[in-house]
Amino acid sequence: MSNFTVVEHPLIQHKLSILRRKEVSSKEFRELVDEIGMLMAYEVCRDMPLEDVEIDTPVAHMTAKRLAGKKPVIVPILRAGIGMVDGMNKLMPAARVGFIGMYRDEKTLQPVEYLVKLPTDVDERQVLLVDPMLATGGSAILGVETLKKRGVTNIKFVCLVAAPEGVKAFQVACPDVPIFAAALDDHLNDKGYIVPGLGDAGDRLFGTK
Numbered sequence: 001m002s003n004f005t006v007v008e009h010p011l012i013q014h015k016l017s018i019l020r021r022k023e024v025s026s027k028e029f030r031e032l033v034d035e036i037g038m039l040m041a042y043e044v045c046r047d048m049p050l051e052d053v054e055i056d057t058p059v060a061h062m063t064a065k066r067l068a069g070k071k072p073v074i075v076p077i078l079r080a081g082i083g084m085v086d087g088m089n090k091l092m093p094a095a096r097v098g099f100i101g102m103y104r105d106e107k108t109l110q111p112v113e114y115l116v117k118l119p120t121d122v123d124e125r126q127v128l129l130v131d132p133m134l135a136t137g138g139s140a141i142l143g144v145e146t147l148k149k150r151g152v153t154n155i156k157f158v159c160l161v162a163a164p165e166g167v168k169a170f171q172v173a174c175p176d177v178p179i180f181a182a183a184l185d186d187h188l189n190d191k192g193y194i195v196p197g198l199g200d201a202g203d204r205l206f207g208t209k
């Protein structure tokens with residue numbers, strides 16, 4: 001699959017396997033999503049542009065490197081995307097954070113958007129759109145459309161578990177947006193849940209049912 005990367009780092013894979021276990025508490029689930037979010041950010045930011053900067057160490061003058069351009073924006077799709085923000089923000093403390101609120105209608109599986117709060121200059125920044133689950137792909141696709149409507153051109157989608165059905169739909173609708181996932185699972189069940197997946201990520205993060 002083009003434009004689709006599974007981040008195979010052993011620490012991510014190990015933590016993801018714990019996260020999937022049904023007996024894991026909300027507290028542990030939140031901690032793991034936070035840690036995996038941070039590790040995913042490390043991989044996803046590999047190609048960030050650098051520029052030269054002149055600095056003085058205590059010993060000598062040197063030409064060093066720093067990140068170039070405007071700070072990126074982390075945009076979680078609420079609710080579950082929230083779980084990945086702190087971990088990513090730890091690696092990029094100057095990143096801006098925007099929000100897109102959405103829930104999936106249980107019958108139609110169509111996403112319903114209820115909140116959009118983004119930096120005013122979001123169109124000039126790289127956006128990391130984050131949500132742990134890419135199931136049918138409807139929510140991620142609507143998230144990208146919402147960003148594109150506001151002029152954003154530089155988007156990466158970061159998730160933990162992806163279903164093949166969602167990846168296909170996303171690639172048809174948003175061929176220019178790379179997807180980074182910690183795992184590509186087997187299929188969706190008749191309720192639109194990823195199999196084997198990890199259940200309802202929002203409910204497990206926030207202890208709701």
Ligand SMILES: O=P(O)(O)OC[C@H]1O[C@H](OP(=O)(O)OP(=O)(O)O)[C@H](O)[C@@H]1O
Pocket residue numbers: 077078079080081102103104105109111131132133134135136137138139140166192200201202203
């Ligand atoms: O690919 P899709 O079929 O659109 O499904 C994925 C969406 O479903 C979940 O959100 P949910 O609707 O459960 O909302 P929540 O995060 O508030 O629980 C998940 O966090 C994604 O946003």
Ligand SMILES: O=c1cc[nH]c(=O)[nH]1
Pocket residue numbers: 080133135192193194195197198199200201202
């Ligand atoms: O398996 C799934 C599918 C959609 N949303 C979830 O939280 N989990």
Ligand SMILES: [Mg+2]
Pocket residue numbers: 080200201202203
């Ligand atoms: Mg949910």
